[in-house]
Amino acid sequence: MGPEQLGEAVKQLGKTHKAKVRDWIGDELLKANFPTIHAVGRASHREPRLIELSWGKADHPKLVIVGKGVCFDTGGLDLKPADGMRWMKKDMGGAAHAIALAGLVMQAKLPVRLTLLVPAVENSVAGNALRPGEVVVTRAGHSVEIDNTDAEGRLILCDALAYGAEQQPELIIDFATLTGAARVALGPDLPALFGNDDALADAALTAGRAVTDPLWRLPLWRPYRKMLDSYLADFANAGPSRHAGAITAALYLERFVPDGLPWLHLDTYAWNDADRPGRPRGGEAMGLRAMFALLQQRYGKR
Template identity: 55%
Template sequence: MRGPFKTHPGFFMQTHVTSLDPLRQTLEDLVLEPGSPSIPIELVASGEDVSRLGTRAARWVEARGWKPSQGSVLLVPSGDGAIEMVLLGTGGSDWVAEAPMLTGALPGVLPAGDYRFAGELPNPDLAALGFLKGCYRFTRYKSGGSGDAKRLVLPERADRPHVLALAEAVYLGRDLINTPANDLGPGELEAVARDVAKTFGATIKVTEGSNLLADNFPMIHAVGRASDRAPRLIDLHWGSESAPKVTIVGKGICFDTGGLNLKPGNAMNLMKKDMGGAAAALAFAVMVMRTKLPVRLRVIIPAADNSVAGNAFRPGDILPSRNGMTVEIGNTDAEGRLVLADAISLADEEAPDYLVTFATLTGAARVALGPDLPPFYATDEAFAEGMIQAASAVGDPIWRMPFWAPYDNMLKSSIADVNHISDGPFAGSVTAALFLKRFVKDAKCYAHLDIYGWVPSAQPGRPRGGEPHAARALYEYFRGELNA
């Protein structure tokens, strides 16, 4: 590496790099072909007459006092003590709309074995995907291994390649976010991006260390220069140049101390997930490339650590940016929008049809909407409406927020073109989105997703831990648009 940056050997680089080939094989092994011997899973709605399940099952339901509330599971034994069937409560009949990932409740309570859904499913793809998402466990650092598998017979009418592509992408995103920062720094994130590029025949260019200054990415360099792990810009291209241009920018802060505005300890505990935007961007890319969506895809990841050292950038500094705008630093703990700004400027230079940013950007977003519902901003009304519908359809929710122009005044600086944070405690997610929007000039549609990247309490299909929020929603939007 050049300049002050030192080589960081990285245990992750040696033995723990997330690679798509073994990940894909793991998922392939979990999905059996139709007709394979298996234990049936019956979906039971509230108030439904369970006599259709047979006398033994009906008596067992009565004896156990089981109610088919949404997500409740009951194992029904056979005469010899084996499992005859599994009952999954759906609650109301509109459970697919209320809880599309409901089948993800099963793997956490089922013993190892082979299972199948009995009867017709409203959405076979979602049922299978929910089950596979529920199977995920992050066991990389567990000496006891991952345990026995719960395998699923592919439901009738389910699209196996599509289901596996989405599961593979989600698993990749989760693995990246869950990996601790000592094993996942900017270099290791680059290694994973290179593996993704190699897998799908994409091209990739990486600008690293002091070369960021030479190539005019001054804010990425400023944020990352205090770390002994060199910052970098990762730029991946895939697809036909004649296809619609979809550019995704993902925040790749591999660990965020807050810089000189140091975070308190309890606020630093989860900062390994501050590269959740990059994980979501790569997850989306895998979905697109694995299913060969007809787009010209570009993924840009500014990757860095926000560390503390004598050469760290400071509150009150004025930084130049790639597009020439000068930025006053109000707080070094708002570093994500700085690295994104340089990356957005690069993306905007080719005027893509769609420019979308994924970032674990603001605590204000979590105060407003909680950990499960990312704020979503968009400059195009048709795109915004389509995204909301897609997110609802696949159980990857978002909530639209406004680029509220009057709040742009909160970013005024008396000595620079803009301050990167507002001068008060209000509308933190909105002002962050407005700051990013200032760097978009030529893209036809710009959208921003302020994701959390983490599930604090397990839910059906979402184990506690990393989650590439909104990646499936964005993929579903383009899948629908391009197949319409």
């Protein structure tokens, strides 16, 4: 599946639920001020894009759902080894979760004004690929030094989060197959949950337990922001330390969420490495049912 297929999936979902869908493709991203999405995806023959779906009544609480749509990840110029690249078709698992959650919200007719945002790219290698040491100024105005081109998910998410925050929502939820560090910490079955509101995070954990879709909260330990320091930009997208990789990735994303705006970030594996009873090998929903249960509790039904 490439970026264009993700776009078609969102358009089909929009037709089903009479939602408005638009997208920005290729150089349109630069004109619309989505520079990091363009930078990550510009080396692919499949053009990068940001896909937006809007649904619901204007007077309902605003909800933004964001999903990482890296449809294939070579690692870019910081090329992955063969075994690390083999299954990188699954790096759009966050987008799949976000699209599915948006579909559940619309099917249940929850009283929200929904925006779904899917930045969709391939992280490829070519002469115009994003380079280590390059500095990109993001939509939010932060300058970011590219320490590692394989830390691309947070780059495409940061422009989408900034755009979503501009809509002044009541809540932002993002899904991403973001870090191997989360898998080292928690294994393949437990998505790492980060949140900037303790009551909201506790409610998410409780909802996950209620529907047997467990999550495990990790801290936004702000002293670790120093691990992303840059001497020539506001901060870097990664750093030399291998410590706390899932936390530093979440701290990177947090910079693009305004203070006081409730936000949940799920670093999910979205994949089964082998067949298990009721869970065939391949893509797997992890954290999806928990988030839908949370939204049902928060907003109720019409």
